Amino acid sequence: MILLPTRIKLWSKLTNCKRCFSTGMDDVLFEEKNNVGIITLNRQKALNALNESMVKKIIPKLKEYESKVRMVIVQGAGEKSFCAGGDVKFITENGPTAVSLDRGSKFFKQEYSMNSMIGNYKIPYISLIDGITMGGGVGISVHGKYRIATEKTLFAMPETAIGLFCDVGASHVLSRMEKHLGVMLGLTGYRLKGTDVVKSGIATHYVNSSKIESLKMKLIEDMRNPEIILNENTEDLSDIKFSLDPYLEKIDFIFSIENVEKMFETLEKDNSDWAQKILQILKEVSPMSLKITRKEISNGKNFNLNECLIMEHRLAYRCMEAKYSTDFYEGVRALLIDKDKSPKWSPASLKEIKDEIVSKYFEPLPKDLDLKFV
Numbered sequence: 001m002i003l004l005p006t007r008i009k010l011w012s013k014l015t016n017c018k019r020c021f022s023t024g025m026d027d028v029l030f031e032e033k034n035n036v037g038i039i040t041l042n043r044q045k046a047l048n049a050l051n052e053s054m055v056k057k058i059i060p061k062l063k064e065y066e067s068k069v070r071m072v073i074v075q076g077a078g079e080k081s082f083c084a085g086g087d088v089k090f091i092t093e094n095g096p097t098a099v100s101l102d103r104g105s106k107f108f109k110q111e112y113s114m115n116s117m118i119g120n121y122k123i124p125y126i127s128l129i130d131g132i133t134m135g136g137g138v139g140i141s142v143h144g145k146y147r148i149a150t151e152k153t154l155f156a157m158p159e160t161a162i163g164l165f166c167d168v169g170a171s172h173v174l175s176r177m178e179k180h181l182g183v184m185l186g187l188t189g190y191r192l193k194g195t196d197v198v199k200s201g202i203a204t205h206y207v208n209s210s211k212i213e214s215l216k217m218k219l220i221e222d223m224r225n226p227e228i229i230l231n232e233n234t235e236d237l238s239d240i241k242f243s244l245d246p247y248l249e250k251i252d253f254i255f256s257i258e259n260v261e262k263m264f265e266t267l268e269k270d271n272s273d274w275a276q277k278i279l280q281i282l283k284e285v286s287p288m289s290l291k292i293t294r295k296e297i298s299n300g301k302n303f304n305l306n307e308c309l310i311m312e313h314r315l316a317y318r319c320m321e322a323k324y325s326t327d328f329y330e331g332v333r334a335l336l337i338d339k340d341k342s343p344k345w346s347p348a349s350l351k352e353i354k355d356e357i358v359s360k361y362f363e364p365l366p367k368d369l370d371l372k373f374v
């Protein structure tokens with residue numbers, strides 16, 4: 001049971017509005033200033049993680065803004081986080097049942113439709129990713145035209161750790177990164193910080209966090225093309241090195257191997273500290289997630305964003321359906337609910353997972369279940 005402060009309980013009772021409370025009235029804020037739409041993700045206690053209530057409000061606003069304002073700016077409330085992910089606990093709380101499948105499929109369809117809208121947006125879409133930007137937070141920013149990072153930006157696609165796979169259109173983005181860096185980020189959940197987020201191509205511009213408010217005001221007040229304003233008011237990073245530079249050739253060599261077992265064997269033969277650290281991470285995440293994610297990123301290279309999202313929705317459906325693996329439920333339990341950080345993966349090893357089973361995840365769903373964009 002959720003314990004609510006007495007005042008809120010009373011308020012809920014008085015207004016007979018349990019629904020209003022539980023769906024969060026102000027979980028996302030919308031403002032218009034000088035013909036700019038400003039979206040603020042406003043669920044600080046959950047690190048602004050996206051839930052269905054937020055996505056359902058954002059979709060119609062994005063549609064409205066596209067023909068009404070000059071550009072859209074997206075930000076996270078508070079100091080710590082832009083957006084830490086999606087509300088996956090809500091999906092799994094009933095276990096692998098029809099309820100979870102129905103809830104999850106509805107949520108993912110909405111979220112992926114939003115990701116598609118952002119990727120195909122007609123006006124500039126600018127995300128101020130000044131803090132934690134993971135999972136769903138990547139999906140609501142990375143497909144837009146401009147992403148502004150700061151020293152507080154912490155990027156990751158950590159889904160293999162919860163028995164899921166890199167969704168929200170990540171197969172489009174990760175598959176297009178240089179030197180198979182995206183494969184490394186997707187399989188390991190490796191975190192990129194600050195200037196590295198720009199150096200990798202995930203962000204387009206960089207400022208110190210103390211300047212983010214004044215940059216936002218300039219974007220709103222100055223009527224010139226936002227690209228000019230961004231270029232004038234962000235840092236030149238040409239003299240800054242990418243922290244992964246010394247490893248890029250190795251990353252390219254290892255993560256170009258599409259067979260996950262062969263990739264493990266190659267890492268095992270490499271005695272460098274870096275390779276052993278990566279191997280350790282890969283041994284802890286879900287083996288099923290690794291195989292799905294690797295294939296997903298290979299496929300994504302030849303797909304447009306919408307095709308990637310349709311594929312990802314099929315994968316999400318199969319993870320929730322739990323016919324071949326219950327890892328999604330176990331991962332959420334171990335990392336987000338019980339927090340024992342000791343998931344028991346099933347199948348427990350890569351060799352138990354045949355290619356035919358991996359292929360099943362990618363098969364089209366019955367027509368009425370496949371993703372249709374809202």
Ligand code: QUE
Pocket residue numbers: 045046047049084085086087088089135136157158159160161162164335336
């Ligand atoms: C791996 C993940 C996620 C994660 C942690 C991981 C993920 C996700 C969240 C998350 C964070 C804050 C919240 C929330 C969920 O954490 O996908 O509801 O408030 O959404 O190690 O994949």
